[in-house]
Amino acid sequence: MKVNLLKTVLYYLFPFLWALLFVCACFVPERLFRNFHQFLPLVLIIIFYFALFSSKRLNVIAVFILGILADFLSPSIFGLNSFIFVGMFFMSNLLQPYIYAFSFKNLWCVFCGLMLLCDILWAWFTHLFTGVWVSASFWLVQYVFVCLFYPIIIWITGKLNHLIKDI
Amino acid sequence: MECKIFRLKRIRAQIRRLLPILFLFFSLLIMLLIRFDSPALVKTRSFMWEIFVPIVSVVRQPVYWVKNGADGLKNWVLTYRENEILKKENQDLKQWRLKGLSLEIENAELKKHLNYQYQKVKSELISEIVLDEGGSFSRSFVVNAGKNQGVVKGMLAFGPNAITGRIVEVGKNYSRLMPFTDYMSRVPVYVGEDRKSAVLMGGNTDMPYLQFLNENDTAQKGDLVVSSGYMGVYPSNLPIGRIYQEDEFTPNVVLFENVNVLSFVRLIDFGLDENLLKQDIEAP
Numbered sequence: 001m002k003v004n005l006l007k008t009v010l011y012y013l014f015p016f017l018w019a020l021l022f023v024c025a026c027f028v029p030e031r032l033f034r035n036f037h038q039f040l041p042l043v044l045i046i047i048f049y050f051a052l053f054s055s056k057r058l059n060v061i062a063v064f065i066l067g068i069l070a071d072f073l074s075p076s077i078f079g080l081n082s083f084i085f086v087g088m089f090f091m092s093n094l095l096q097p098y099i100y101a102f103s104f105k106n107l108w109c110v111f112c113g114l115m116l117l118c119d120i121l122w123a124w125f126t127h128l129f130t131g132v133w134v135s136a137s138f139w140l141v142q143y144v145f146v147c148l149f150y151p152i153i154i155w156i157t158g159k160l161n162h163l164i165k166d167i
Numbered sequence: 168m169e170c171k172i173f174r175l176k177r178i179r180a181q182i183r184r185l186l187p188i189l190f191l192f193f194s195l196l197i198m199l200l201i202r203f204d205s206p207a208l209v210k211t212r213s214f215m216w217e218i219f220v221p222i223v224s225v226v227r228q229p230v231y232w233v234k235n236g237a238d239g240l241k242n243w244v245l246t247y248r249e250n251e252i253l254k255k256e257n258q259d260l261k262q263w264r265l266k267g268l269s270l271e272i273e274n275a276e277l278k279k280h281l282n283y284q285y286q287k288v289k290s291e292l293i294s295e296i297v298l299d300e301g302g303s304f305s306r307s308f309v310v311n312a313g314k315n316q317g318v319v320k321g322m323l324a325f326g327p328n329a330i331t332g333r334i335v336e337v338g339k340n341y342s343r344l345m346p347f348t349d350y351m352s353r354v355p356v357y358v359g360e361d362r363k364s365a366v367l368m369g370g371n372t373d374m375p376y377l378q379f380l381n382e383n384d385t386a387q388k389g390d391l392v393v394s395s396g397y398m399g400v401y402p403s404n405l406p407i408g409r410i411y412q413e414d415e416f417t418p419n420v421v422l423f424e425n426v427n428v429l430s431f432v433r434l435i436d437f438g439l440d441e442n443l444l445k446q447d448i449e450a451p
Contacts, residue, residue, distance in 0.1 A: 021226065024219065028227045029299040029308070029430070030234045060187045067194065072215040073298070075307040075336075075343060078208055079197030086194055090187035126305075129198070132350045138371065 014164055015058035016066070018157070019046045023070050041146040043070075044088050044118065048111050049157055051092035052099070063089045077129045084118050091117070104151070112147045119143055213338025216309055220297050220341060289438035290317055295431050297341070306349040306371055310432060313340040321400065324432040329423035330394070330405050331432060346426040347375050347407065355397035356407060359390035367392065367407065367420060373427070376417040377410075386410045386418040402437050 025039040043066065050058035067082025074081060091114050099110050119139050127133050201208055242249075294316070298309035312318045314337055322334040324344050332346035345352055352369035358377065363384040365377045377386060390410040396403030411421040426432075 024223050025226045025230065027219070027223050027298040027309075028230050029296050030227065030230045031299070031427070060190050064190045064194070069215075071197075072212055073219060074305065075212075075345075076305040077198055078201045079194045083191065083194035083198060086187060086190045090191060093187060125198070126350075130350065132370075 011164060012057050014161070015046060015050045015054070016062045018160075019043050019058065019062075019066050020069070022046065023066055023073075026070065027073050037142060041115070041142070041150055043085070044115065045111070045150060046157060047085055047088045048092045048114065051089045052096050052107070054161075055089075055093060060086060060089055077125060080122065080125050083125070084121060087121065088114060088118060104155075108147075108151050115143060115146060209336050212343075213313070213336065213341065216298070216338050216341040220309065220311065223298055289436040291433065291435045292316060292318070293431055293433050294318075294342075296344075296429060305351075306346055306369065306426075308344045308346065308426070309341050310334075310344055310434070311341060312434065313338045313342050315340055318342045318434060319436055322434045322436045323401065323405075324426075324434055326424035326426065326429050326432060330401075330407060331422075331424045331426040331429065333400065334434065344426075344432065347422060348373060348426065354401060354407070355395045356392050357395045357404075358384075358386050358392055358410065362395075364395060364397075373425065374411055374419040374421055375408075376419050378417060380418075388412065392420050 022039045022042045026037065026043070028039070031037075047058065047063055047066075051063075063085050064082055067085035070081035070085070071078050095110060099107060123133070123139065292312060294310040294312035296308045297311045299307075310318075310324075318334060318337050320334055320337050322342075324331050324333060324346075332344050332349070332352065334342045335345045336343035347354060347367060347369055348371065349369045350371045352367075352375065354367040356365055356367045356377070357363065358365050358380070363380060363386070365380045365384075365386070367375050368378050369375045377392070380386060388410055392407045392409065394401040394403055394405040394407060406423055408420040408422040410418050412419040
């Protein structure tokens with residue numbers, strides 16, 4: 001009985017803990033590549049994935065909490081991270097009926113579109129609140145890298161999810 | 168009864184559909200109402216550092232191992248080439264050392280004649296960079312020294328080569344360092360030998376740019392950029408970088424110190440602006 005309860009708790013907490021781990025990892029000083037934010041796209045990928053396939057396990061309140069946490073830890077505009085995270089969740093949820101049955105390739109294209117929207121919102125809000133247009137070079141490089149190399153991560157996330165489900 | 172349950176279910180479904188929109192508006196409201204430098208937020212942020220720095224330190228280890236492994240491999244491949252470069256550099260440095268020694272003696276002699284007052288250092292400590300809060304849209308670091316260790320707002324951070332930025336928020340055991348590359352950074356500087364006044368602006372790239380040069384002044388490629396000491400935040404004549412690109416409107420500056428590769432910084436309090444200390448916010 002206790003084991004079953006633990007399994008259920010783990011099953012429902014897994015996406016949140018996974019995303020929380022990556023939110024913490026966002027602030028690690030070591031970067032694999034110079035100026036490359038390796039973990040923030042992973043948080044957005046997790047939100048995208050669970051908003052599409054299992055929004056009961058990672059609901060909007062959990063996403064908002066993750067965003068607020070990122071806001072507390074980052075020095076930029078307070079509320080921006082939570083806005084982007086919830087926005088990603090909302091858009092993914094909104095598009096769910098249209099893309100649910102699509103292939104991985106099509107899902108990825110939708111994610112690239114949403115990611116671009118998030119990046120534009122990030123830059124635009126930063127400009128709106130501080131009056132500064134940040135250089136596009138870094139986030140463009142990061143965006144291209146994420147779109148090219150991160151599909152593998154979403155695949156691993158899916159596999160891990162199924163593994164925990166099977167246990 | 169069934170109708171009631173059906174209605175309740177419908178209301179629940181509607182609330183579930185509306186919830187993301189509500190949270191979106193709530194986030195927007197937070198953005199509009201809470202300034203990113205408001206005292207309450209700064210207090211809470213420093214409290215969050217106390218909780219999350221130990222967690223990040225644990226998460227950091229695997230990334231650190233991977234990065235170290237990659238660096239080791241890179242070093243192994245590049246050792247021969249680097250050795251050749253270092254030999255050349257060593258020869259150059261030996262010549263510069265001799266030149267430097269004679270200039271040092273000459274400088275000390277001249278300062279004696281001028282009765283020059285040295286910039287006094289009030290306090291100094293070395294601390295480790297424990298959080299990198301930067302990304303594509305901001306550049307900022309958290310160091311593991313705060314009020315308890317004697318850090319005060321306005322302390323300047325130095326790497327092994329040159330100045331990198333200053334402390335802008337102080338918590339109990341942690342502080343936030345804003346480097347010159349952050350988009351909020353503004354440093355009054357002198358450019359070149361004829362000391363043209365300008366402001367060094369961070370743009371979230373590795374190379375900040377100059378603004379507010381006088382109409383007739385131009386910055387040449389290779390010109391030295393030093394702090395001017397205006398407003399009393401930075402002492403004067405601290406070397407910051409060199410002009411990298413001659414752009415008529417916004418010349419880029421390549422910094423002497425790349426904060427992205429630093430693990431430790433030296434924090435120095437020159438005691439320049441006491442007002443900054445007065446504005447310092449109490450940690451919770």
